[in-house]
Amino acid sequence: MAYRITRRHEIHCGHRVTGHESKCAHLHGHAYVFDLTCEAAELDPLGRVIDFAVIKERVCRWLEDVWDHRMLLWQHDPMLPGLRALDPSVVAVPFNPTAENIARFVVDVVGPQTLEGTGVRLVAVSVQETSKCSAQYEAPRHDA
Numbered sequence: 697m698a699y700r701i702t703r704r705h706e707i708h709c710g711h712r713v714t715g716h717e718s719k720c721a722h723l724h725g726h727a728y729v730f731d732l733t734c735e736a737a738e739l740d741p742l743g744r745v746i747d748f749a750v751i752k753e754r755v756c757r758w759l760e761d762v763w764d765h766r767m768l769l770w771q772h773d774p775m776l777p778g779l780r781a782l783d784p785s786v787v788a789v790p791f792n793p794t795a796e797n798i799a800r801f802v803v804d805v806v807g808p809q810t811l812e813g814t815g816v817r818l819v820a821v822s823v824q825e826t827s828k829c830s831a832q833y834e835a836p837r838h839d840a
């Protein structure tokens with residue numbers, strides 16, 4: 697049994713999906729809404745998984761500092777070198793930036809990095825690209 701809490705955060709990014717069959721291959725952007733779910737086996741002395749403010753200060757801050765108002769492109773996207781030459785703020789990510797891959801990267805990389813030392817795990821992330829489309833990724837369970 698475990699307790700879970702979720703904090704929502706919104707950032708704005710450009711991206712494109714390399715190799716997409718249709719218009720997602722074009723440079724475009726989204727108001728990405730992240731639902732960041734943290735888990736702990738036990739509550740702290742006040743009865744919390746973790747203070748919501750800690751998620752904001754760590755995970756949401758990372759999203760703000762590294763991705764917000766940036767163009768996210770796959771490191772192997774053929775457009776990357778040319779666009780980076782025009783604008784060094786373009787971010788090269790180690791995955792084709794679909795909502796699914798963004799969710800997985802936040803769970804696998806951003807969560808462990810930003811929540812280190814808290815005793816809390818970021819176990820699931822939902823990434824909403826539009827009001828109609830979102831993707832979720834959940835970390836494999838430790839006890840599985």
Ligand SMILES: [Zn+2]
Nearest residue numbers: 720724726825
């Ligand atoms: Zn898109």
